[in-house]
Amino acid sequence: MKLYNGGKIIAGIVVFLIAATFPFWYGRGKAVRPPDLKLDTPVIQQLKEKLCVEPAPYMRANHMKLLTVWRDAAVREGNRSYTAINGRVYTISLTSTCLECHSNKKQFCDRCHNYAGAKPACWNCHIIPEEVR
Amino acid sequence: MKNLGISIIAVVILLMLPIGAAAAEWYSLLTVALPYGALTVFLLGFIYRVLLWAQSPVPFRITTTCGQEKSLPWIRTNSLESPSGLFGVIGRMALEILLFRSLFRNTGAEILEKRPVYGSAKWLWLFGLLLHWSLLFILLRHLRFFVEPIAPFINALSAFDGLFETGVPTLYLSDLVFLTAATALFLRRVVLVRVRYFSLPQDYFPLLLLLCTAGSGILMRHFTKVNLIKVKELATGWVSFSPVIQEGIGPLFSIHLFLVCTLLVWFPLSKLMHMGGIFLSPTRNLANDNRMRRHLNPWDAPVRVHTYEEYEDEFRDKMKTAGLPVERE
Numbered sequence: 001m002k003l004y005n006g007g008k009i010i011a012g013i014v015v016f017l018i019a020a021t022f023p024f025w026y027g028r029g030k031a032v033r034p035p036d037l038k039l040d041t042p043v044i045q046q047l048k049e050k051l052c053v054e055p056a057p058y059m060r061a062n063h064m065k066l067l068t069v070w071r072d073a074a075v076r077e078g079n080r081s082y083t084a085i086n087g088r089v090y091t092i093s094l095t096s097t098c099l100e101c102h103s104n105k106k107q108f109c110d111r112c113h114n115y116a117g118a119k120p121a122c123w124n125c126h127i128i129p130e131e132v133r
Numbered sequence: 134m135k136n137l138g139i140s141i142i143a144v145v146i147l148l149m150l151p152i153g154a155a156a157a158e159w160y161s162l163l164t165v166a167l168p169y170g171a172l173t174v175f176l177l178g179f180i181y182r183v184l185l186w187a188q189s190p191v192p193f194r195i196t197t198t199c200g201q202e203k204s205l206p207w208i209r210t211n212s213l214e215s216p217s218g219l220f221g222v223i224g225r226m227a228l229e230i231l232l233f234r235s236l237f238r239n240t241g242a243e244i245l246e247k248r249p250v251y252g253s254a255k256w257l258w259l260f261g262l263l264l265h266w267s268l269l270f271i272l273l274r275h276l277r278f279f280v281e282p283i284a285p286f287i288n289a290l291s292a293f294d295g296l297f298e299t300g301v302p303t304l305y306l307s308d309l310v311f312l313t314a315a316t317a318l319f320l321r322r323v324v325l326v327r328v329r330y331f332s333l334p335q336d337y338f339p340l341l342l343l344l345c346t347a348g349s350g351i352l353m354r355h356f357t358k359v360n361l362i363k364v365k366e367l368a369t370g371w372v373s374f375s376p377v378i379q380e381g382i383g384p385l386f387s388i389h390l391f392l393v394c395t396l397l398v399w400f401p402l403s404k405l406m407h408m409g410g411i412f413l414s415p416t417r418n419l420a421n422d423n424r425m426r427r428h429l430n431p432w433d434a435p436v437r438v439h440t441y442e443e444y445e446d447e448f449r450d451k452m453k454t455a456g457l458p459v460e461r462e
């Protein structure tokens with residue numbers, strides 16, 4: 001196989017391969033464990049029935065949708081009460097309902113959100129209680 | 134319209150395949166074998182095509198008439214359009230690769246009052262440029278699923294892309310630009326009669342494929358949510374060669390992944406190879422130094438020449454007898 005300008009061609013292919021396989025060499029081939037969440041805040045430990053607003057699988061899949069619904073209800077409609085599927089009524093508030101139990105934002109919210117690079121703009125408006133204290 | 138129909142049917146079949154595979158629970162095929170296979174085809178196919186091109190000799194410099202070549206000192210040289218050295222070539226290539234300068238020169242022709250009228254036509258250049266740059270942004274943003282911890286530049290890029298913080302989650306500008314540009318380029322092939330006339334199935338196909346891929350991605354981000362932790366587990370599994378078979382991330386994710394794999398396989402087989410080809414455009418990457426250097430054609434047959442010295446050696450006696458002057462006695 002006779003290559004013309006072989007040096008430049010090979011150099012170009014090497015650059016292409018290095019760029020195209022970036023994720024392979026950047027992580028040095030180490031397997032990454034998905035984050036584990038901490039649910040042992042004082043408030044959660046005192047709960048008799050460890051239940052979030054809705055059941056955990058639902059929350060895992062839909063918390064972002066629920067929070068958007070809550071935002072619209074509280075901010076746009078002035079409605080601050082939410083009735084869950086099981087009939088319980090909750091006050092719509094990120095800071096005093098969600099974060100009351102999940103007061104460990106760094107070990108709870110941030111673990112997954114940093115892992116997935118999902119950065120919603122919650123904290124542009126909301127305060128983080130642990131940081132205020 | 135037949136060509137358009139063929140590519141629409143192809144894309145519809147491609148949309149149904151992953152749904153079928155997910156229904157048949159072929160998750161190891163869908164989430165492990167197929168991505169590895171597609172990436173291998175992409176990398177090896179890409180290199181193969183480039184090596185194939187590199188076997189063509191490039192004996193002469195193709196000069197173009199868009200700029201004044203280097204000449205006498207009092208004639209102004211256009212060193213970007215007709216460069217004579219390495220730096221000029223690098224400049225011309227950079228303009229071509231980053232800003233699509235050749236497309237900027239695109240002209241359109243129209244019949245106005247029974248006369249052909251030629252004018253500048255920048256739409257193809259504009260949407261082409263928008264499509265490619267937004268695709269690059271989208272591609273780099275996706276790295277957040279492949280590397281852990283996420284490199285700062287990836288987060289910075291995502292933040293810049295979602296600069297206006299429209300909605301939750303933020304609408305990425307590149308998504309919007311990409312959909313607009315791809316739709317415009319697709320409509321160009323459908324609506325403009327002359328462009329439709331020479332459009333082949335393989336012209337519509339990548340645009341439809343990209344539109345469906347982007348569409349499924351946007352649906353996943355903004356409408357039906359997917360479990361990003363599972364997605365990242367899958368993607369980091371691939372790159373650390375310890376793949377995790379993920380089941381049930383969702384039908385849209387299956388479609389998205391399958392279409393990306395199709396794109397990777399399609400890439401080296403099709404005109405998408407212009408990604409590598411643009412670097413090898415002879416009218417762009419060859420310096421115009423024909424008058425400074427002699428370029429020899431590598432396939433010239435050796436010509437047997439008979440020099441004057443040899444001629445004189447052969448006929449010296451006869452020349453002397455005839456009284457002709459000779460150079461050596």
